[in-house]
Structures are given as C-alpha cells and as structure tokens.
Amino acid sequence: MNEIIERTVPATPQRIWELWTTPEGISRWWAPDGFRTDVTALDLRPGGALEYTMTAVAPEQVAFMEQNGMPLSTASRKRFTEIEEPTRLAYASIIDFVPGHDEYEQLTEVELHPADDGGTRVVMRVEPLHDEVWTQRLLAGRANELDNLAALVAAE
Template sequence: MTETIERTVPASPSRVWELWTTPEGISRWWAPKGFRTDVSRLDLRAGGELVYTMTAVAAEQVAFMEQNGMPLATESRKRFTEVTEPSRLGYRSVIDFVPDHEPYEQLTQVELEAVEGGTRVQMVVEPLHDEVWTQRLLAGRANELDNLIVLVASE
C-alpha cells in the first residue's frame, strides 16, 4: 500500500522543478536532517539515473549509523521512470543500505501543481520491506519537503 506526503511550497512549479532536478538544487535540500548530499551524476530523462552520496554529518546521525553497522557515507542511485517538466517526476530508488537485507527498488512519484500560495507537492511513496523502514523513509521524505519549504522561503 502506498503512502502519500503532501506539502505546499511557496514557489512556482518551475522553481520547485529546478530545485528537484539539478545537482545544485538537490544538494541544497535533499538530505535528511543531519546529512549532506553530493550529486555525482544526473541524467534527467525516463531511464536516466541520479547518483549521489549521502553523508552523515551531525553527531546524532553519525551515532545512529555507527550503532547500526552502516557506513557514514553511502552512494545512492535512482532511476527515473517519468520526467514531465514541470509537473511529474517518478523514480525508483535502489534500497541497498539495509543491513542483512537483499537490495531492491522502491518507487516514488512526485506531482507538482500550481496552487494559491505556491506549488502543491504530492509524493506517492511505495513502502519499504517493513513498517520500521517505511516509517524512516516517510520521515526522511517529509523532512526533505520541509527543507525545501525553508529553502524557498529564505530566497
């Protein structure tokens, strides 16, 4: 069963799209709290790939990663399933960072719609392999959107 996260971002759909689909934009807000994102590859087309490194930089996140036997920096990959500028983006994330679990893919679909006050962002997220990891994913995605709102509000 999919989960949906929705926020209104105080910016135009084209600005939200730019922040979501460029290395410079992604690096400014994508990382969950306490992490940094460095984009190494972005091929923005259906079938194209986003490759980035997520690095734990805050003490709490560093401790969590170490306690769970996870590296502080991990390279992540997403394969785009849909790219319709500036309204829809879909991607499959490779979930290969869960200890003692075989890698698999997880689908996220993003819809951007102009509304009064900015852009309604709706993320439809496929669950991960269990409820604990699904809740971690949802918390991370919600944090990303909150970061995006703070970023555009400060511009």
C-alpha cells in the same frame, strides 16, 4: 498501497522542478537534517540515473553512525521512470542497504500543482518498503526532505 505526503511550498512549480532536477538544487535540500548530499551523476530522462553520496556532518549524526557501526557516507542510486517538466517526476530508488534483504526497487512519484497563493502543492506518492518499520523510516525521511525544501524556498 502507496502512502501520500503533501506540502504546499512558497515557490512556483518551475522553481521546485529546478531544485529537484539539478545537482545544485538537490545538494541544497535533499539530505535529512545533519547530513550533506553530493550529486555524482544526474541523467534527467526516463531510464536515466541519479547517483549521490549522503554524508553525516553534524556531530550528533556522526556519533550515531559511528556508535552503530555505520559508514559516515553512503552512495545511493535512483532511476527516473517519468519526467514531465515541470509537473511530474517519478523515480525508482535502489534499496540495497537493508540487512538480510536482496536489492529491490521502490517507486516514488512527485506531482507539482500550482497553488492558489502562487506557491506549489507538492504531492508525493511513496511505494511502501518490505515492512512497516522500514516504510515508516522512509516516510519520515521523505517528509523531512519536503520540510527542508519548503524551508529553503521560504528563505530565498
């Protein structure tokens, strides 16, 4: 069963769409706190790919990664499955970083609904990962992404 994360952000659906579907936009909010995202490829169409590198940049994240023998930068890939500008976006994330597990895909669906206050209600449906621990990590990361998105548009 998919998990649902919702936020209302103070920007129009079109503005949220731009931040979610352009390299410039993604690089401004996609990474969790203490990390930077650099988009290396973006082909916004069903079947197209989003590829990016996430790098630890804050001292505490760098220290955590080094202490746990993890690389400071990791490449990630997603494959777009649905694109309906500016209301719906879905993508399959390539899960290839779990020790002891073969690569698999995880689906995320995003809906952007105009809110009564002029903002946008973002509804994210997140397919669970292979177990509860990894699913909770994923949900925490996605919730942090939406918090970063809301903070970015509030500051604009």
